[in-house]
Amino acid sequence: MTEKTIKVDYIARVEGQGAISIDITKYGKVENLQFKIFEPPRFFESFLVGRKYDEVMELTSRICGICPVAHQITALRAVENAMGIVISNQTRDLRKLMAISARIFRVMFSACIF
């Protein structure tokens, strides 16, 4: 039998567009867990079809305003893989630096605000 229910109606870390509900029995067993994302779909996979290779990074950075860099670097790698482009070590290191700094920003941001 459920003894405790933890309910979060909107999770700040997914921009308030997700909810979680957990039912726990008196023995500490999770009986029911529901995770809901109600962010409206934006269909990036669909409208990217027909766009030019050099626009992909710019467009995918708008998937998420909290972590645009991750989407940018992933998009670049996808395009490079498709076209067989090998990047220099310098470029790879610069991207790593950018990814790490974006991560520091995100963690600091979450720690300060939420």
Place this chain on the structure above:
Amino acid sequence: MAKKPKIGVFKLTGCAGCQMEIFRMEDEFLDLIKLFDISYWKMAKRDNDDKDLDIALIEGGISTPWEIEEIKCIRKNTKFLVAFGDCAIGGCIPSIRNWIPQMESEEIVYPDPSKICSTKVHGIGEYVKVDAELKGCPPHRKTILELLKSALLKIRPRLRQHPVCVECKFQGNACLITSNKLPCMGPVISGGCGAICPTLGRICEGCFGPMSNPNASALANIFRDIGLNDEDIKRKFRKYSGMSPEFRLEAGH
């Protein structure tokens, strides 16, 4: 002291990038908290109250039936409603799919589209009266500050109406269209970013949306002269503001 203005920040179909820009006002953020009563902002706080707002900043466009209800409800509860960023103004990048049949989009992304409830993307102005627009994807923090300061002083905010080119000239850049024959959108795009991209040698892609009264067809002709075909031109205008009345023709409506 007079009662602090109540402010609400809402997210509809957007990426949270506009809201992040408020957090990025690092030097002013603490003053903002002091001067405004932030009564609704799900991304930043737990207890939220959306009643009797003086200002509502709306990030994101409308793409679901319940967002139509939500924006009407916010409008009823708000004195001054701001379309905060390109998504709220005209749908922005997600609106590129407005040219693709809805079912086709859904089938590309979801194995079972029967669970998806989504419409074409529109700006909030399709459904409610909007009192101010903050252009940009995302708007520049200085513009947000200008709007909030004006609200405190109860004066009209000075929002930029000139094109990116003006700011590009202030930076002393050589023009990418005339010198390099590159298809820069600067001449029809609203200023406010400080011409970041041309200053770094990249063409302006148009993320601040149309300036006031732009001559889009003349720029399309220039693009044709420097070698773009009709499809290229459509793609350029159908990116951040394809749904705007200013770019409608060039975006291929």
